Amino acid sequence: MNEENLRWVQRIVEAALLAAGKPMGLDQLRDLFDEGDRPARQVMEHVMFQLEKSCEGRGFELVRVASGYRFQVRQEYAPWVSKLFEEKPQRYSRALLETLALIAYRQPITRGEIEDIRGVAVSSNIVRTLLEREWVRVVGHRDVPGRPAMYATTKQFLDYFNLASLDQLPPLSEIRDLDEIGREIEKTIQAEIEFESPSDEQTDDQTLH
Amino acid sequence: MNEENLRWVQRIVEAALLAAGKPMGLDQLRDLFDEGDRPARQVMEHVMFQLEKSCEGRGFELVRVASGYRFQVRQEYAPWVSKLFEEKPQRYSRALLETLALIAYRQPITRGEIEDIRGVAVSSNIVRTLLEREWVRVVGHRDVPGRPAMYATTKQFLDYFNLASLDQLPPLSEIRDLDEIGREIEKTIQAEIEFESPSDEQTDDQTLH
């Protein structure tokens, strides 16, 4: 494919992405072309790269999220652009975000398992909101009494938070092994008994790793 | 206003026009800026001119309509963009399929004869759809009062279903107890439904380990 052809593909892809107003996958974009003109995947990847470059120094950028590519306003201009919309962006409660985090990092997970970790009941409202926003969906039922639904996140969830895949979520903090904790406690208790007072000096080497 | 400043205004205006999804007047655009930063109308006109130029050779352009400016996909890319909005074809009704099947097996056949076998009237819409699709054609008129048209299947019908001749269809006597076909079709339809639901494939690769 020559230069002129590549630019032609690029303009059509650009036009389509702007017309769609939602993310489009490489294959969806390729399907817009008639069979004879359809660019190979490799060509498309090159085109997407060029398109990305063409947005340098502009008010928008090309971003790849879970369901494909989309043009979006650069984050630095959001303060001005947000004035276009009267409604303030929605804030989400901690309970909702914690539930969402558990589903995102621990999927597939049941409501009961979420409640075990959070230590409180999960309100039906929260689950409903997450389902209605299409951030989570039911992917099956656990084979235990009551057959509770198992939840997982969707591509829409990733799209909304500007992620291409779950790997891009901020990493979870490490957790100490239970046996290890047990041994630490043994030691501490030992120390407490010996000195008959809780020892503050130990704090440093007990820091999480 | 210096060059750098102008480009900054241009990027914000560009971002706002892309996000707005509707035409924006010059004053609406100026209102996005805080009073201290607000560009004069003259400056804005210059910015709009620059913006227009920046779309040269791209898939979209800046157009001026009655209520202001907006980005629009270039007309020449309409043929590709229109594929985005292609409606998914509906399924044919059972009545249509029955009519088509009877024409295939009992041709040449009149509408009245089809109605006799099906026990219900055949709507003109069905016949028109089949004629438009060029799956059936009129091969004559029966010499009875009303001179009803006699329908037969076409070569296109055979081509569509990958048949060399009607003989390759199973004989009527076999069709009466084709329970297996029923089961297979159920499966196919089920598979199609699953395939169509957008976020099904992701379960596996989204699972965190």
Add this chain to the structure above:
Amino acid sequence: MTDESVSDQTDVSDDATVAETAPLARVSGKALVDLPSDLYIPPDALAVFLEAFEGPLDLLLYLIRRQNMNILDIDVSEITRQYMDYIGAVEAIRFELAAEYLVMAATLAEIKSRMLLPRQVLDEDDEVDPRAELIRRLQQYERFKKAAEDIDQLPRVERDTFIGGAGLPVLPSRQSSPDVDLRELLLALQGVLQRADLFTSHHVEREKLSTRERMSAILATLNNDQFVKFESLFTVEEGRLGVVVTFLATLELVKEQLIEIVQAEVLGAIHIRSRASN
């Protein structure tokens, strides 16, 4: 390695920032960042106070952080005392207290009593040490609490970014036809036949479909009132089978009174003409 830095941030030892950046609650517009240290809490504030927590684990984490303690090194006696004080205060004003808070109170009480017992009791115990179990739960909860905060910080659509779109040019209308599976067609036919059987029982004969196909073809050839030579219906290329099919189709057409056959003289040419017409 990246995990390490994250866990450093979550470490309770540098906790002070958390209380500052995340107000516990708002009481009539004012951020409630810290709780009154004496235990006299006005009833209104106490209600808000409880709402500010996502449950007993969250409350415990708060207490631990306020004491500048490491989760792994909780002074159970002190934390239990503070927790009970809050629970007691809430109960005193007879707020409905969620069961989870009371269960936690019982757990804390159990841990405290165990620690007061001589050591051999702990040793002979095979089940999970309740203090270790509590620490595990606190750690587990805290990492997801942190994860929730992280998710909230991710740039998101409608707040930190906006999707770009442009107006559409005039689009040509496109229509596409539904796809049909042959088996769908056969299934439909089966349905008709079953229904038709209710009315007539011998509608279905053994019949070569090619005959009916040929009937249509012959009718299409006889498209005006002209007579056509009978022989012209046959082509050599089709071979013997083709001849038979055409012949059967002709007979069927005669039977259905769709064509007429004329022979002007004995052994003369046979002509056919459509009785149907176009």
